[in-house]
Amino acid sequence: MKHAKVDFLIVGAGIAGLWLLADLKARGYSVLLCESNAIGSGQTLASQGIIHGGTKYALTGKASKASMTIADMPNRWKQALAGKGRVKLQDVKCLSQHQLLWTSPNIASKVTGFFASKVMKSRMQLVDSKNYPELFQHPDFKGNLYQLDEPVLDIPSLLQSFHRQFSDFIIQSDAANSSLVNIDNNWAFETALQDNASLQIQAQQIILCAGEGNEALSKPLGIKAPTMQRRPLRMLMAKAKHLPMIYAHALGVSDKPKMTITSHKANDRETVWYIGGEPAEKGASKSEEVTIESTKKELQNLLPWIDGSTLQWSSFTINRAEGIQDNGKRPDLPFIQQVDNVSVAWPTKLAFAPMLADEITHHFTKLKPISDPHIPQNLELANIGNAHWSNY
Ligand SMILES: Cc1cc2nc3c(=O)[nH]c(=O)nc-3n(C[C@H](O)[C@H](O)[C@H](O)COP(=O)(O)OP(=O)(O)OC[C@H]3O[C@@H](n4cnc5c(N)ncnc54)[C@H](O)[C@@H]3O)c2cc1C
DSSP states (O other): EEEEEEEEEEEOOHHHHHHHOOOOOOOOTTEEEEESSSSSTGGGGSSSSSSOOSGGGGTTSSOOOOHHHTTTTTHHHHHHHHSSSSSSOOOOHHHHHSSSEEEEEHHHHHHHHHSSHHHHHHHEEHHHHHHOOOGGSTTTSSEEEEEEEEOEOHHHHHHHHHHHHHHGEEEEHHHHHEEEEEETTTTEEEOOTTTTTTEEEEEEEEEEOOOGGGGHHHHHTTTTSOEEEEEEEEEEEETTTTTOOOOOOOOOOSSOSSEEEEEEEOOOOOOEEEEESSHHHHHSSSSSOOOOOOOOHHHHHTTTTSOOOGEEEEEEEEEEEEEETSSSSSSSSOEEEEETTTTEOOSGGGGHHHHHHHHHHHHTOOOOOOOOOOOTTTTOBOOOOTTTTTTO
8 A cells, every 4th residue: 555645635626626726735735636537527527617706696686695705706716817826727718708698678677676786787787789799799689788797717728727737736546446544533545546556645634525426435424414415407518510609698587597508619619509507407307308309499589590400409417516505505605514634525616616715724724734745656647527518
């Protein structure tokens, strides 16, 4: 068995683990991150990459706790994208500086309270029709278009940036053959490696950022009540050569977007509209066929001038993994639970990764780096995963 000794071991290389790794390294700690699949291969590469500023959660016109908390996140990310602060992401591609929000004329009148509200005025601007993106320049578009202060990131390039900076510290582990082990009242982590070898990692603190994998990993801690909830989605993809690139929420009469579209390039350079929001929520309990049919109809209602006949459709299901809530709804904040020297963490949103790292590092401000960190040579390093839209 090989042995490693570090200040922090992080398990799971999604956005939560990666942001934390970058932050802790910048603070001078020795850190290892174990990933059992590929970097980003959980929820992170399935996400739409929208750095929410809370508009989505303020669609009632009221500033909910979630919408207030998340309002600072676009600025935190913009700092990192500008190469300022501890986490530096200046080489990450921003797909769009703004997520848009569009209404149809009949809907706008039903949500006047929302448009009149102060909360919304500070967070969105009406787009002048002269500046409409291609999709909305069509004469049949009679609604309003708003610009939200919410950048949309290219997640593969985000992962590449972390990988370029920290690949030596992101090692390949084996989920089926790894677990927390208790050594002299302190938790350590053991994992199988290639070639029948194994690795034991002792760390002052272990942070489980394994998304859905946290549930199994935290079992040995003996936490009585379940701490994780899953909220399933069926995400949709519609692909065609000549689709315009668009990043927009369609606003309906409810407090959730009717549809959220982001656009990505598949490996063959065709455009994929990646669709979340209501169709993905409702589709989670339905078949692919039924969900695709109803989403086609919805898209035709929302954007009747788009020729849907050439679209190639596909979908997949994925669970959002988060800290448990009494009502099963989305938590407002990141969730962290500490047992001995292990913290179990879920960011709740990609956008919240900086806040999760702030909370964790704040908790350990007094932790002094160990004097004798050790990382064995030639450990297998983890690769970056593929986005769902790249290969279909
Ligand atoms: C479809 C979808 C769209 C979304 N869109 C957005 C959005 O636009 N904006 C936003 O802010 N949020 C969005 N979210 C939420 C966001 O993606 C998640 O909150 C965030 O990615 C969670 O990051 P994470 O690092 O906690 O988990 P994950 O990204 O799931 O990463 C966990 C990692 O741990 C690894 N792992 C699991 N078990 C083990 C183990 N035993 N050992 C080692 N490694 C392990 C996994 O392979 C994975 O790489 C979306 C979520 C989904 C599902």
